[in-house]
Amino acid sequence: MAVPFSPDRLVSILRAEGVRVVEVDEWRTHNRNHKGAFGPINGVMIHHTVSSGTDSSVRLCYEGYDSLPGPLCHGVIAKDGTVYLISSGRANHAGGGDGRVLSAVVAERSLPATSKHEGSSGAIDGNAHFYGFECVNLGDGRDPWPDEQLDAIERTSAAICRAYGWSAASVIGHKEWSDWKSDPRGWSMDDMRERIDNRLGRTPEQPKPTEPPATQYAPFPGAGWFKQNPRSPLITAMGRRLVAVGCSRYSQGPGPQWTESDRQSYAAWQRHLGYNGDDADGWPGPSSWAALKVPKV
Structure with missing residues (x-):
């Protein structure tokens, strides 16, 4: 059993x-x-x-x-x-x-x-x-x-x-x-x-290494967390990464408070990854978050 x-x-x-x-x-x-x-x-x-x-x-x-x-x-x-x-x-x-x-x-x-x-x-x-x-x-x-x-x-x-x-x-x-x-x-x-x-019938292969190690990046906090309009240093870190990858839609900032500018910037990142429609609505998801490589704070 x-x-x-x-x-x-x-x-x-x-x-x-x-x-x-x-x-x-x-x-x-x-x-x-x-x-x-x-x-x-x-x-x-x-x-x-x-x-x-x-x-x-x-x-x-x-x-x-x-x-x-x-x-x-x-x-x-x-x-x-x-x-x-x-x-x-x-x-x-x-x-x-x-x-x-x-x-x-x-x-x-x-x-x-x-x-x-x-x-x-x-x-x-x-x-x-x-x-x-x-x-x-x-x-x-x-x-x-x-x-x-x-x-x-x-x-x-x-x-x-x-x-x-x-x-x-x-x-x-x-x-x-x-x-x-x-x-x-x-x-x-x-x-x-x-x-x-x-x-x-074969010996398992070793996992393919990731470079750099994922442990240095912030884990995805969950889709619902962003929809609660959080205030956190993680939002600032995310915003800085969005600026660094050329997806900024900020007029000032980014800062620790989740705003519409964060959502619009994240939507630009999703479109950059090839998403469209509902998959590019600006609300972070696990795969796009992993690709953004937001550092731990």
């Missing part, structure tokens, strides 16, 4: 497999454990977000929405291969599914065709049994899946399987769990399981 990983253990095994990890807000205690069990853990489930843009997708999966409160997965896998951890406990990602599929996953044998979904008579609660990873993709069959993203799916799945002593037969797609679902769409789960099993 596999118990859930501690947050430290989850980070450790992912990084040992060469996964680039970003820890989002209060992910270590952000969960739905009050709504039901999390464990025993029997497998990994892969999803697509039906969304675009890293920051907005991470925010959606972290917060959820009225009819489906967050967290909506354990990690979001961005197109550049970065994995954003948003929960280490029970998450709203799998819903109801086929008990025959769960039995096959536990036994690590071929999957039967699913005939259950959320609300079906006899459906099994998948949120208790699977780690879930949402991959940023529109899910329309046309939105591309970059090699970096597929590599991160492979590494993330292999890391969990390696730590539990499983084969790739413990990794399934949401569409293999629920007959209502189509995710992930755009590649074959059988091909991905073959990739994962090939990786499990």
Whole structure:
């Protein structure tokens, strides 16, 4: 019987497999454990977000929405291969599914065709049994899946399987769990399981070094923190970085109080990174914040 990983253990095994990890807000205690069990853990489930843009997708999966409160997965896998951890406990990602599929996953044998979904008579609660990873993709069959993203799916799945002593037969797609679902769409789960099993036969690669070390930069304080109009030396440090990268929209300053000038300057930074629309609204998100490299204060 596999118990859930501690947050430290989850980070450790992912990084040992060469996964680039970003820890989002209060992910270590952000969960739905009050709504039901999390464990025993029997497998990994892969999803697509039906969304675009890293920051907005991470925010959606972290917060959820009225009819489906967050967290909506354990990690979001961005197109550049970065994995954003948003929960280490029970998450709203799998819903109801086929008990025959769960039995096959536990036994690590071929999957039967699913005939259950959320609300079906006899459906099994998948949120208790699977780690879930949402991959940023529109899910329309046309939105591309970059090699970096597929590599991160492979590494993330292999890391969990390696730590539990499983084969790739413990990794399934949401569409293999629920007959209502189509995710992930755009590649074959059988091909991905073959990739994962090939990786499990190799020694894990060491994590790719980051230069300079991320520890000298201020961690992302959370999207909600900025919307409270904070006054902090961190705002000054952020503003100085925005000036340094040529995205200043300040008439004076920057200073410690969050202002509309800060938001406009940050929106210019988001556009500089290639974001547009709602992803360039001036409210900081985890990926754009990491790219800005705001020093610790």
